[in-house]
Amino acid sequence: MDGLVEFKTDDGTVVVVEGAEDESGSRLVARGDGTVAATRTFEGSLEGVRAAADAALRVFRDGSLKPDSVEIEFGVRLTAEAGALIAKSAVEGHLVVKLSWSPERPAGPPEAGPAPLAVPETTPRP
Secondary structure, rough: EEEEEEOOOOOOEEEEEEEOOOOOOOOOOOOOOOOEEEOOOHHHHHHHHHHHHHHHHHHHHHOOOOEEEEEEEEEEEEEEEEEEEOOOOOEEEEEEEEOOOOOOOOOOOOOOOOOOOOOOOOOOOO
């Protein structure tokens, strides 16, 4: 069963997350409330995932595809010893990449919109 892992941020704030157990078989000793103290800061734990996202963005932004936008989604597991890991789904590693392009607009002046509707003038009745 997954337990609670307590991370501290660089400024000392405590972040408690539901962590995944390490599959190595070794277990850290939990406090009386079942919470395990992480060996890294929260930011330090996420650094590897940030570097992976940065590398993936470079791969999809550079090159011949030239998308207008890139979305990358990682599933992240937090463990007390290893920190943040890219989570594996039921089948393989979890990574979703979405690339999008806007339709090309023709060169030249922008098209004029529809003409405004004419409103008939009304004259007051005597």
